[in-house]
Amino acid sequence: MGAQDTGVEIERFLRLARALPRCEAKESERYTTFRVGGKPFGYLWPRTATVGLKQTLLEQAALVAERPEVFEVQFTAGGFGWVVVHLDGIELEELSELTLEAWYLTAPEELTAAPPTPESLARA
DSSP, X not given: OOGGGOOOOHHHHHHHHHTSTXXXXXXXXXXXXXXXXXXXXXXXEGGGTEEEEEEEHXXXXXXXXXXXXXXXXXXXXXXXEEEEEEGGGSOHHHHHHHHHHHHXXXXXXXXXXXXXXXXXXXXX
């Protein structure tokens, strides 16, 4: 894929996130919080076209080390590392995988027994 194929529009990310089972989106003045089972797994900041996603500490470190122009450390909490993702630097398939992972790390057990696939989210 060429450079012209990189980048995900905010509306596209919203469709992807809303396709996750029991995803709840709550908008505030500056950002939108995405929750499952009452717990946050992602954030969207429209002004900066960035999203924050829950990941494992290892994944957080690997993403930031590999592509610091696309990923940055947001914070760590409870054994998880949150990453900021610049939407203009990521492809839809990878964003689908990372968003699904964030949801999966947060969702109650009954939802994770049959999770959606990154491909199904990318088609949403």
